[in-house]
Amino acid sequence: MYQYQKKQEMIAIATSDKAKKVYEEYLNKEDPYAFTEKGFVHSYQVKLDSLSYNPMGGLMVSLIINDDDEMLVDYNLIGGADGDYTSAFYGSTPKFWQTRDEYYKKEE
Template identity: 40%
Template sequence: MADKKKKKSFLNRWGLLIFYIGMLLLPIGTHIWRHWQIETEINRTLHSTEVHQLIEKQLKREDPKAFQTGGKIQSYTINYDSKKINPMGGIMFELYVNGDKELSISEILTKNTATNEYSLISSVSKKIQELVEDDKSE
């Protein structure tokens, strides 16, 4: 009889311990899972053709001859390591023009939920301004 009580007490303690550990790990696991989902959605968005077309359109506003012979802007690269969520909504990331890190553009990508369209807010580096102004003054 004492063995059964001792065995039952032992199982109850381990059961409670496992329960408490599970209660601690559940919120942590949920947080990690949610973070992974957000990262996946951000990556999917930044790799989408819609966003790339929007970026190219914006770069062509800066340099009308962009991506053509004689244009100052020939290519761009998204720095995926710089991506983060903007506290006011949207995704912040950086672009490098012509493979030069000094020719950078800071972007905020937002989505209008009513129209389901993306828009960009940009901050262009001084070097890009100088590069494009040289082209306009010629």
């Protein structure tokens, strides 16, 4: 029962509007046209089986970009005193970077 409650707590945090703000802020930084026809990032979803608490603090979250399991972005969500979240780090799979680089080379 305890593990189930912890998992539900992690899902609630990872899918909250405050967490989405952190995700989208970073995705918009990497793709200025994210979530538009001009961008390469069209959608994301939280990879629920990736959720875990970091022993050093925070919640580890992976996002699946554009329904592609090989294009992931990782976050370590940290709760702030103001109730908002930040990420202690960002990490992405090589396919994310390759897609971004290929996409924006077309525009040059």
